[in-house]
Amino acid sequence: MMGFRTKLSYANVIATLALFLALGGGAYAATQLPKNSVGSKQLKKGAVTPAKLNGAAKATLTGPVGPAGPQGPAGASGATHVVVRVAPGYTEGESTVSCNPGEVATGGGGETETKEQLLWGSFPTLSNGKTAEAGQTPMGWGVGGETAAGLDVPVKAFVVCVSP
Secondary structure (H helix, E strand, O other): OHHHHHOOOHHHHHHHHHHHHHHHHHHHHHHHOOOOOOOOOOOOOOOOOHHHOOHHHHHHHOOOOOOOOOOOOOOOOOOOEEEEEEOOOOEEOEEEEEOOOOOEEEEEEEEEOOOOOEEEEEEEEOOOOOEOOOOOOOOEEEEEEEOOOOOEOEEEEEEEEEEO
């Protein structure tokens, strides 16, 4: 019992009293306030949100369900087939690979033969192998590679193709 008394301090006593007063204040308000005494004047703006309302209160705020609207147009069908196409081998400096007829390129990339070599470009291409510009539909993918010294290196391209 002696150890307990030595740990009592003015701060501990005040903190305990503050805790009991804080907890007791809510209980007092719940038991002593008259029914329906809290109204819109006592509530802060935004204090009552839909999540705080019960189902009956929400139902009184919700109007009747209106008639269904007209059927919207059918959306475009999604891609039904996705395939990755890879260039048949490494080519010196640049490599391109194309999608099959009826497919569209959605992405791509490439690789060099070793880690020490760098890809200097990775880009969508048209059916003629030229770089696709904004607004054009890509039909393939191209890559280019070189060493840090600027010498061409063997690269291989791949393309991700989709068909409807």
